[in-house]
Amino acid sequence: MARAFDFPGGIHPPARKAASTQRPIAQAALPRRVMLPLGQHVGQPAEPCVAVGERVNTGTRVARAQGLISADVHASITGEVIAIEPYPVPHPAGLNESCIVIEGDGIRDDWALLPSLDWRSADDDTLHARLNASGVVGLGGGGFPTQVKARVRERHAIDTLIVNAAECEPYISADDMTLREHAADVLEGAQLIAKLSGAQRIIIGIEDDKPEAITALNRAIKAAKTETVEITLKAFPPRYPSGGEKQLIKRLLDREVPSRGLPADVGVLCHNPGTLRAALQVVRDGRPLVSRIVTLTGEALNRPGNVEARLGTSMHELLAAAVLDEARLARLVMGGPMMGMELSRLDLPLVKSSNCLIAATLDELPTAPVEQPCIRCGACEEACPASLLPQQLYWFAKSREHDKAELFNLFDCIECDACSFVCPSHIPLVDYYRAAKSEIRAHAFEARKAEHAKHRFEFRQARIEREAAEKQARRQSRLQANKRPGSSAAGPGKSQPSNSQSSKSQAGSPQAATASSPNTPSAAEADLKSLRIAQAAAKAAVRKAEKVLARVSQSPGNKSQHQGQSDGEIEDLEVQLATARENLAAVEARLAAAKNAAADTANEAAQQTGSPAPDQEHTK
Amino acid sequence: MSLMHQSQVSRQPTDTGRVMTWLLLATLPGIAALTWHFGLGVLSNVLLAAAFGAGLEALVMRLRRRAVRPVLADNSALVTGVLLGASLPPGTNLWLILVGMVAAIIVAKQLYGGLGQNPFNPAMVGYALLLISFPAAMTQWGAPHGLLGPDGLSFGELLARVTGTGIEGGLAPDAWSGATPLDAFKHKPDTMLASEFWASNPLPEGTQAAWRDVALAWLAGGALLLYKRLIGWQIPLSMLTAMGLLATFLYAVDPSHHGSPAFHWLNGAAVFGAFFIATDPVSAATSRKGKLYYGAGIGVLVMLIRDAGAYPDAVAFAVLLMNFTVPFIDYYTQPRTQGHARPNRGIKVTRLDDEEAP
Numbered sequence: 001m002a003r004a005f006d007f008p009g010g011i012h013p014p015a016r017k018a019a020s021t022q023r024p025i026a027q028a029a030l031p032r033r034v035m036l037p038l039g040q041h042v043g044q045p046a047e048p049c050v051a052v053g054e055r056v057n058t059g060t061r062v063a064r065a066q067g068l069i070s071a072d073v074h075a076s077i078t079g080e081v082i083a084i085e086p087y088p089v090p091h092p093a094g095l096n097e098s099c100i101v102i103e104g105d106g107i108r109d110d111w112a113l114l115p116s117l118d119w120r121s122a123d124d125d126t127l128h129a130r131l132n133a134s135g136v137v138g139l140g141g142g143g144f145p146t147q148v149k150a151r152v153r154e155r156h157a158i159d160t161l162i163v164n165a166a167e168c169e170p171y172i173s174a175d176d177m178t179l180r181e182h183a184a185d186v187l188e189g190a191q192l193i194a195k196l197s198g199a200q201r202i203i204i205g206i207e208d209d210k211p212e213a214i215t216a217l218n219r220a221i222k223a224a225k226t227e228t229v230e231i232t233l234k235a236f237p238p239r240y241p242s243g244g245e246k247q248l249i250k251r252l253l254d255r256e257v258p259s260r261g262l263p264a265d266v267g268v269l270c271h272n273p274g275t276l277r278a279a280l281q282v283v284r285d286g287r288p289l290v291s292r293i294v295t296l297t298g299e300a301l302n303r304p305g306n307v308e309a310r311l312g313t314s315m316h317e318l319l320a321a322a323v324l325d326e327a328r329l330a331r332l333v334m335g336g337p338m339m340g341m342e343l344s345r346l347d348l349p350l351v352k353s354s355n356c357l358i359a360a361t362l363d364e365l366p367t368a369p370v371e372q373p374c375i376r377c378g379a380c381e382e383a384c385p386a387s388l389l390p391q392q393l394y395w396f397a398k399s400r401e402h403d404k405a406e407l408f409n410l411f412d413c414i415e416c417d418a419c420s421f422v423c424p425s426h427i428p429l430v431d432y433y434r435a436a437k438s439e440i441r442a443h444a445f446e447a448r449k450a451e452h453a454k455h456r457f458e459f460r461q462a463r464i465e466r467e468a469a470e471k472q473a474r475r476q477s478r479l480q481a482n483k484r485p486g487s488s489a490a491g492p493g494k495s496q497p498s499n500s501q502s503s504k505s506q507a508g509s510p511q512a513a514t515a516s517s518p519n520t521p522s523a524a525e526a527d528l529k530s531l532r533i534a535q536a537a538a539k540a541a542v543r544k545a546e547k548v549l550a551r552v553s554q555s556p557g558n559k560s561q562h563q564g565q566s567d568g569e570i571e572d573l574e575v576q577l578a579t580a581r582e583n584l585a586a587v588e589a590r591l592a593a594a595k596n597a598a599a600d601t602a603n604e605a606a607q608q609t610g611s612p613a614p615d616q617e618h619t620k
Numbered sequence: 621m622s623l624m625h626q627s628q629v630s631r632q633p634t635d636t637g638r639v640m641t642w643l644l645l646a647t648l649p650g651i652a653a654l655t656w657h658f659g660l661g662v663l664s665n666v667l668l669a670a671a672f673g674a675g676l677e678a679l680v681m682r683l684r685r686r687a688v689r690p691v692l693a694d695n696s697a698l699v700t701g702v703l704l705g706a707s708l709p710p711g712t713n714l715w716l717i718l719v720g721m722v723a724a725i726i727v728a729k730q731l732y733g734g735l736g737q738n739p740f741n742p743a744m745v746g747y748a749l750l751l752i753s754f755p756a757a758m759t760q761w762g763a764p765h766g767l768l769g770p771d772g773l774s775f776g777e778l779l780a781r782v783t784g785t786g787i788e789g790g791l792a793p794d795a796w797s798g799a800t801p802l803d804a805f806k807h808k809p810d811t812m813l814a815s816e817f818w819a820s821n822p823l824p825e826g827t828q829a830a831w832r833d834v835a836l837a838w839l840a841g842g843a844l845l846l847y848k849r850l851i852g853w854q855i856p857l858s859m860l861t862a863m864g865l866l867a868t869f870l871y872a873v874d875p876s877h878h879g880s881p882a883f884h885w886l887n888g889a890a891v892f893g894a895f896f897i898a899t900d901p902v903s904a905a906t907s908r909k910g911k912l913y914y915g916a917g918i919g920v921l922v923m924l925i926r927d928a929g930a931y932p933d934a935v936a937f938a939v940l941l942m943n944f945t946v947p948f949i950d951y952y953t954q955p956r957t958q959g960h961a962r963p964n965r966g967i968k969v970t971r972l973d974d975e976e977a978p
Contacts, residue, residue: 373636381908389950408954412958
């Protein structure tokens, strides 16, 4: 057991894990009907690839991942697709979401398995392709698609894979039980992911209140053949939120994930044990993610425990199987009591991120007392694992001083709720932070939208200007072609109409240059020179825009960024590039015209020396 | 959405009302010691001020059309009353206490929006107002005749003093009241050395010992607060340390005209202020590092005013002056957030005209 480092703050909520760890993991009864939401993961919802009425086997892909960050959805029972419609899903705001509903007979369970692979010998591309088709996402509650995380090597050098077995939130014991019974699978899954990510060592972080899991892990580590990677187990005393990714990395490696950064930025990849086991099953057994281990607990259940249940099973069915006493049920929580979400109804489907269902009585999780004024006692500051000043953030969030809230690092809040836990005035602090964050995000989104609209307008202006310049150049060349035979009278065409143009800074100088149409060779040369400078500037602008666009479009996997956002960003960059090109075209047209004119004037000057036409300057 | 709360698992008081109740309990040793040495007048101060506190708070709540009961249940008005009452000279007139409490509860606290919103320590606002407006009455501390001693104030005399109905001059102030050691030492003639001064027995017998006992009793109450984790150690420690360092320096330079560190710690409101006044979380600096600066600032100001200012004691002014600096301290003492290379300092304002600038 290695030495553990420390993170600031933290709290010690009652664990209440004993009730659900008395029995081994049970298999939940095969449901007759499952409801599979299309967005069980972070990122874009998947797109259905089956039709209503189609028969599917367990493991058949029913929805395909969309975009860069997304995951497939697979049928979790054998049966017929009976509907693809919005239904209520576990969601903090109680929203509906499109679900694929499959009905079976509760007996038949035909599997559509993929061919088995040996991850030790298979090449990376095969493994990536397999993970892509697996539907595996982070099963600890985050729901981040595993195949995207497995590709982290493309952008970051990873040296350590952390198995996050801390499970610091009260009640939850799914990882604990998984490790007790499937430690070898978890370790093998970890080696698989370590191979893909290039990590040289695996560290398992676990709170030392899980002695059975630690014993099982130690046994598995001894048994595992680990020539390539070094596997260590670090146990540390329980303290919430040591299972937070950033806190765990700090605790195990004493590295700090930079603000708004990813663990990969410090060479670390974190995975939940359940996810690793699922990844291994996908590769070794060819079995896509169709079930998960979920903790069913709370005092309103007479038979709490962990069950392996098919995704999409109705929570009501699962709870009924655990002998739910509905009269005593005061609140149903998905996830833990600190960061989980309270559900308003029982008939919701089990999803990939449902690691725990708490059927709590009123005595267990009582309603929060009335919020009292903040007296700035600082208890929250001592509990904060991110070294923030929650009391100040509360102040700024409540008074909507968003700039100050950001200055006090609001976005470094991991929303662990340790501050609310200790607040003597019972203030739901994190609710305030969430509200402030979403307001700031909405504001930034609006600002970006306005910026994009401005860029589109600029593009339109540039296009009009370019057209005008080309027209002007054509007209001028026509005029010159007309007047070349003989006449020396100054063509009115030279007093150009190009002043009507917008105030583009780039186009400003060439306009002035062309407007003061040259009469003497030296003036013409000066104009040509400034036009050439403008042309160079416009070329540089085009190159710069191209470079930015290339950089952004080649590094699309920025995980923290939402898909939609980065798409809008690329579109906007394309508009900016087009604008720069239009500007360049306009300048080039004008330059060509000016060159023509200069050649012309030179000719004229050669023909009739010393007869200037001074009125030209003033006629316009 | 934390569905669990510390109050379900902890034996620490984790509810604002109970925090304040413990605070009231912690004042008992100090009040008892004061009463023992200075008589019933202390109790009348504390009880009257606390009653006025609760009454005025209820009145304001009625005026603001808010529910009275939950606000009174946080006990903060009682705390303000008890703290102000304990600071006043024993047997202070009813009307003075009322004026002080109006300043504390209505002006300093409720006009700013109630509990949690006041930038200044309410009890000290009340005290400072009284000290400036009624300097004579506020500096007449009774001699330590004791609660039961023959020279102690009888209940009738107390009633007369408190209600102001006593015959004027019937109770000669000189006979009854005296100066505090700080006051006496401050007005020591310049030509007299400290040793000569103390040898001349300038104070009624037992005064020094009485003040020492009171300070130690407050210290006991403060220890309870620390033990129950109702206050942090930062402010008391940094305030008393700053006082001690400055006093040691001055004493080392010229012991004949400056008090020793022990003299400064054990006299006046130093200990009381360090544990009960400066630690008021609402008006104090909020970050842990900020609290150190805040406490040290109070300690330095107390010493400066005691030594060079016009007042013998200075806790009220020092606390109020440092209250002014709290926003500044808070901006400059932010902790380093995890994942940041260094802490943020100060406040950065994006100028609106930056965008429009050419």
